[in-house]
Amino acid sequence: IIDICVYSSIRWPKKNKMRPRRRKMKITNLTFIVTDACNLNCSYCIQKKESNRITNEIIDEAIDYFYPFFRGDETVYVGFYGGEPLLAFEQVKHAVSRILENNVLEKKSLVFTLTTNGVLMTDEMLEFFNHHEFALTLSFDGLAQETGRRGCTVDEMVRLVKRIRQYKGIDFEINSVFTPKTVNKLSGSMRF
Numbered sequence: 001i002i003d004i005c006v007y008s009s010i011r012w013p014k015k016n017k018m019r020p021r022r023r024k025m026k027i028t029n030l031t032f033i034v035t036d037a038c039n040l041n042c043s044y045c046i047q048k049k050e051s052n053r054i055t056n057e058i059i060d061e062a063i064d065y066f067y068p069f070f071r072g073d074e075t076v077y078v079g080f081y082g083g084e085p086l087l088a089f090e091q092v093k094h095a096v097s098r099i100l101e102n103n104v105l106e107k108k109s110l111v112f113t114l115t116t117n118g119v120l121m122t123d124e125m126l127e128f129f130n131h132h133e134f135a136l137t138l139s140f141d142g143l144a145q146e147t148g149r150r151g152c153t154v155d156e157m158v159r160l161v162k163r164i165r166q167y168k169g170i171d172f173e174i175n176s177v178f179t180p181k182t183v184n185k186l187s188g189s190m191r192f
Contacts, residue, residue: 005031006054006062027069031079032059032095034088040117043148044179053088059095067102070110079113086120096132111135115175118160119152130167138164140174142189144182 004027035053038045070076078099080092096112103110114129115137129136140157141148164172178186 004029004066005033006058025069026071027066027076028071028074029077029079030062030066030070031081032062032091033081033083034085034091034095036083037087038082038084038117039087039119040084040149040151042177043150044177047083049083054091056091056094059091060098063095063098063102067099070108072106072108075109075111077111077113079115081115084117084120085114086116086125089120089125093128113137115139117149117152118157121160121163126163126167126170130169133169133171135171135173136164137173137175139177141176141178141182142192143185144176144178144189147182147185148177148179 032054036048036050037053038047038049041049078095080095082088085092092114099110112132113135117139128134138157138161140161143154145152145154145157161174164170176189178189
C-alpha cells in the first residue's frame with residue numbers, strides 16, 4: 001500500500017514509458033500539492049512560499065497514471081494541500097471532476113480532503129465541498145490565532161467555523177499549532 005504526493009513541479013516520463021507493470025501496488029492516499037503559494041505569513045510556517053501552481057495537465061496525467069491503482073476494497077483518500085490550496089481552487093475542481101469521471105463505472109469508495117487556513121473561503125467553495133462531501137481541515141490556532149497568524153483574527157475564524165457547520169455534507173476538523181511562544185494559550189484554546 002502506497003501513499004502518493006503529486007507536486008506542481010513534477011515531470012512525467014514520456015507517454016510510452018508511463019505504463020507501469022501491473023504489480024500489486026495499491027494506493028490508499030493520493031495528495032495533490034496544488035500550490036506552494038500562501039495568502040498568510042504564519043510565524044511558525046516552514047513551507048517554502050513560491051508561486052508554483054499545479055497545472056490541469058499534470059493533474060490529468062497523475063490521475064490517468066495512478067487511478068488504476070486505487071484500492072477497490074477500501075476507501076481511497078484524495079487530498080489537496082499547499083501552501084494555501086484555495087488559491088488553486090480551479091485546479092481542485094478540475095481534479096475532483098476528472099477523478100469522478102474515472103469512477104463512474106468502478107464506484108470506488110473515495111473521500112476528498114482539503115487543508116486550508118480558510119481566509120479565502122467563499123459560499124461557492126463551501127457549496128462545492130458540501131456537494132462532494134469533503135473532509136475539511138481548518139488551520140485555526142485558537143486563542144493564539146492572532147499571535148502566529150497575521151491577517152486572520154479569532155473572530156473571523158469563529159464566523160467561518162459557524163458557516164462551515166451549516167453544511168451537513170462537510171466533515172470538519174480543526175488543526176492548531178502551538179509554539180513555545182503560544183503554548184500558554186493551549187488549555188484556554190481547548191476550553192474555547
